[in-house]
Amino acid sequence: MSALLALDLDEATAADEPQPGAKDVLHGSILYLEGITVSFDGFRALDDLSLYIERGELRCIIGPNGAGKSTMMDVITGKTRPDLGSAIFDRNTDLLNLSEPEIAAAGIGRKFQKPTVFEQLPVFVNLELAMRANKGVWATLFARLSGEQRDRIDAVLHTIGLIENRDLHAGALSHGQKQWLEIGMLLMQEPRLMLVDEPVAGMTHQETERTAELLVSLAGERSVVVVEHDMEFVRSIARRVTVLHEGRVLAEGSMDTVQNDPKVIEVYLGA
Amino acid sequence: MLAALRERYPLADVIVLGALAALVIAVPILNLVVPTDSPLHISTFTVTLLGKYLCYATLALSVDLVWGYCGILTLGHGAFFALGGYAMGMYLMRQIGDRGVYGNPLLPDFMVFLNWPELPWYWWGFSSFPFAMAMVVAVPGLLALVFGWFAFRSRVTGVYLSIITQALTYALLLAFFRNEMGFGGNNGLTDFKDILGFNLQADGTRVALFVVTAIVLALSYVGCRAICASRYGRVVVAIRDAEDRARFLGYRVENFKLWIFVASAIVAGIAGALYVPQVGIINPSEFAPLSSIELVIWVAIGGRSSLYGAIAGALLVNYAKTQFTSFMPEAWLFVLGAMFVLGTLFLPNGIVGLGRRWAK
C-alpha cells in the first residue's frame, strides 16, 4: 500500500492533477508522512514512520516517552531533517525542501510541548505577531494594525480568556494561561494544519474541558493533530487515535479499538 | 488625557531629546558668546570632550540595538565605528592637499614616506565630501551585511557569534596595522587641517561639530525608537526571547537579525565619522577587541533593555574614565574590571533596571 501511494504521489506532484484511482486519498488527505527515518548517533528516533492525516480530521497521537512524538513534530515543521522518507503537505508541498518559516507560511502551525511565548512582550503583541500577515522585514517595519485586525485579536483574547490580561507581559502569566496564549497564537495564525503538543498539561479540570471543546470545534474547518498523555482528555476528543512506539506506528483506530489492542496493552502495561 | 499624552510622549524620550536640545542651544552660547573669563564659559576643550561623549553615546545606542533588543552580544562593534572613522579620516587626509610635511599635492604624507608611487584605487573619490559620507554609511553597512548574511543564515548564535565578531575586529586590527594596506599602518591618519574648508582647530568648527553630533544622536535615538516601536522591533525582541517560536510563526529570523545588525553598524559608522574630526586622529587601536568589549559594558551599566539606558551608561562610564585616567590612571582598569563583574552579578538591567526596581 505504501509503495502504491508513493507512486501515486509522485505522479500527483508531477502533474498537479491526481490520477483518478488515487483521487480520493489525495484529496481527502492534508498530510502524508511516508517512510520517515531519523537517527541521532545510531539511535532511531523515528523508524520508517508513515502517517496520513485527513482533511478536517482531529487526530490524537499517544505513546510512551521516547516514542518519537516530538521528533515527528520537528520533522513536519522543518526543525529536523529526516535521513529518509518524504513528507507532503496539501497535495503537492514537499515539506522537506522548506525552511521553518516557509512551512509556517504554507499553513502549518505548532504549539510546543513546553509553552513558548514571548515573555518580554505584552499578551496583545504576542497575538499580533502570530497574526496571519505579510511577515517580511519591510512589511513589518511599516505595519499598522487595522481596526478589523484589532477586533480579531480581541476576539481571540476573549476565546482564550485573557482579555483582562491583554497588556500584561506574557512572562507574568500562569502556566495554564501561557498554554492558552499559545493556543491563541495558533488561532491567529489561521493554519490549515495545527500541531498541538500536550495542550492541557498544567491546566485545571475546567480549563481542560474548555480546551477540548475548542479543539473539537476547530476540527472540520482545520485539521488538528494533538499529542497528549492525558488519556481522559484524549478519550473526550478523539475520533481516531494513533499509537507510536519506538519510532513506529504501533496501532491506529478508534479509542476503543486501540485500547483493546494487545500490542498496545503490552507496551503500556509492560505485560 | 495625561495618560494618553504620556503614552504618546514617554518621559524618557522627553528627557533625552530635551537634554540634547538644551545642549545644542546652550553649548554654542556658553562657548562662543559668553566671555572667556566668565565662570559660565565652556572651554573649547570641554566642548570637544562633550562631543566625544556624544559620539560614544551614539555608538552605545547601536550596540544596544543588537544586544539589548536582539540578544546578539557583539564583541566587534568597534570595527564598524573605526571603519566609519577611517572613511572620514581619508576625506580629511585628502583635504590636507599640499600642506603636509612633504608638501606632496597628490599623496598623503605617510604614502610619500613609504614610497607609494601613486594613490591606491580605494582612495579615489575621498576628496569629495559627499562620496566620503556615502562611504561612512556604505562600508560598515556592507561589512555587516556580508558578515551577518553568513553568520545568521548558518544560525551561529550565542557565544559563538560573540567570539567570531571578536575575531572579525581582531583580523581587521591586524590588517590595519600593516603599512601595505595603505591606511597609515600603526600611526593611522592624523594631522588633519580642515573640514569642508573650515579650520578644524577653530572654536566655531568645534562647536559646529558638537552641534552636529548632538543632532545625529537625537536622530539616531528617534530612529532606533521608531524601529523598536514598530512591529519589526517587536519581532526582533520576540526572536531574542524565543527564536524557534518566531521561526514557527513564519518569520525569517535570519533576515530580521541581519537588517538590525546592518542598521546598527551604520549608526556605529556614523558615530565613528563624527568622532574622528573631533579627536583629530584615527588609528588601528580602535579595532582592538578591548575597545569593542568596553562598549558592551557601557550598555550593560546603563541598562541594556532601554535605549536611554545605553546613552546614560556611555556618558557615565566615559566620564568616570576621564576622571580616573587623569587623577589615578593605575586604578582605572581595576574600576572598569569591577564594573564588568559587579555589573553582571548585581545589575542585570543596569542603572535603569535599578531605577525601575526602586520606582516599584
Next chain:
Amino acid sequence: MRIAFLAALIGAAAIAGSTAQMHADEAALGAAAEGLKSSNFRLKGEAIDQIAAEGSAQAQAVLRALLDGRLYITRATDQVVIAADGAQTPAITGAATGADLGSADKSDLKRIIINNQMRGSLNTALARMSLRAPDAAARVAAVESLFDSLNPDTVAMLREAEAAERDHSVLHALRTALALVDLESTNPADRRDALETLSGSMHADVRNRLVARLGDGADGAPIEPDADLRATTTAAVARIDRARRIYGLVETAFFGLSLGFVLVLAATGLAITFGVMGVINMAHGELMMLGAYATWCVQQLMPDNLEWSLVAAVPVAFLVAALAGIAIERGVVRFLYGRPLETLLATFGISLVLQQAVRSIFSPLNRAVATPGWMSGQWVINDALAITYNRLYIILFSIAVFLTLVAILRFTALGLQVRAVAQNRNMARAMGVRGGWIDAITFGLGSGVAGLAGVALSQLTNVGPNLGQSHIVDSFMVVVFGGVGNLWGTLVAGVSLGVANKFLEPFAGAVLAKILVLVFIILFIQRRPRGLFPQRGRAAEA
C-alpha cells in the same frame, strides 16, 4: 691515612706542575704579544705567526680581538690588553694572562691597527686553530668559514686536517671544501669528481658556487668549458635546490607543529572550561600570564639553579593558576551558570583586574625568563635543517599535558564525575555527585593547564601584562574550530591551524597569514557552527 696523604701530595704536585706550565705559556704569549706593539707591519706579521703557533685558547682570543679591532695598548702602563666591547669605557683583560684589569676609558687606550694582508693571515690562523678545536661542531664551523677564502695555504691546511680527522660530519665538510677547490681544477676529471661530491651537499655557499660556474667569464666564454660538465652542474644545482626545498618544507612543518602545539596547550584549558563546563572564561589568557609570571618568580628565587628552575616552575605555575581559577569560579562564575554571555563579560572584567594587578606589582615592562642550558641551542640535522631544542621540548611538554588530561577525564573517578556533570547537571546531582565541588575542581583543572601553557610561553615570548590578551582570540578559535566539548578536536584544530599558519607565512607574510587563518575560521564556523568534530544528538540541539 698514609695513602691518602700520598695521594694529596701527588695531587698537589700535579696542580703545581700544571700551574708552572701555564705560567710558561703565558710568558711565551706575552713575549709574542709584545711584538704587536711595533708600528712595523712586517714585525707585527711575525708576532701574529708566533701567537698562532702558541695555539692556546688565550692566543686565539688575542687574535680574534686583533681581527675585531679590540686589541689595545694602554697609554699609562704600555700593556697589551683586550677590550670586551666597543663601549666608551670597556672592561679590559690582559692579552697574555686573560686577567681582569677592570675597565679603562678609550682615551687611555691605543688601538693596534692591522692591514688587509694581516687580516687575511689572521683569518687563516684563526681557522687553523679552530680546525684543531676539541668540539666537532666548532671544527665544522671552521671549515665552513673557509669556503669563501680557499687559497693554497688554506687548502694545504684542509688536506692536513682531512688526514687527521675522524669525525664523520667534519670529514664531510672538509671534503666539500676540497671539492670546491677541485671545481676550479683544469682537469675535467677532477671537476667531475668534485661535482659528484658537491651535489650531495645542501650548503648555501656550495649552491652559489655552482651557480657561478654556470655563468660566463670576463672574456665572455663560459666559465665551465665542458658542455657535458655544464649539464652535470645544472643537474647538481637542481638536486641541491630540491633537497633544500624538501628540508625547507620539513622545517616549516616543524615550525608549524611547534606553533600548533603551543596553541593546543593554550586552548586545552579553555576546552575544559568552555567545552566541558560551557563557561566562557575570558580571563583564560590572564591565567596563562599568571603561569608565566610564576615561572619568572621561581627563577628569581633560585638564581643559582637555572637548569632546574623551569622544572620547579611547572607545579608552581599549575597551582597558582588553578587556585586563581577556583577563586574565579567560586567568586563569580558559579552565580552565572546558564547565562553564558554574562559569564563572558564578568570574566572579561576579571581579566582586566588581573592585567592591572600584574602591571602594578611587577611593573608594566616585560620580564625576561632565562632559558636553561638544556633547552637552548639547536639540533643540527644537516646544512638545511636545524631544530631548536626549546620548540622541541615544548611540543613534547604539550603532548604530555594533553595526554595526561585525556587520561584524567577518561580513567579517573574525578573524570567520570566531570563528564557526568557536563552531560546532565541535575541527573548527576541526583546520583550523589557534588556539582559545586566538581565545577570548582574542573575549573581549577582548566585554569591550571592555562598556567602550564604560561610556563611554555615564557620560553617563547616576552612575559608581560599583555601576554594573555595576545593569545586569547587564538585559543578561542582553536576550541571553536575543533568542536566544543571535544578534546581531540582541540588537538587536531590546534595543530592544523599552526601548520597552516606557518605554511602560509612564506607567501603572505606573518600578519596576513594570521588574518587569512582568522577569516578562514570565521567562514568555517558559519558553514559548520559546531566545529570539526561536533557533538551530536538531542542533547546538542538544546
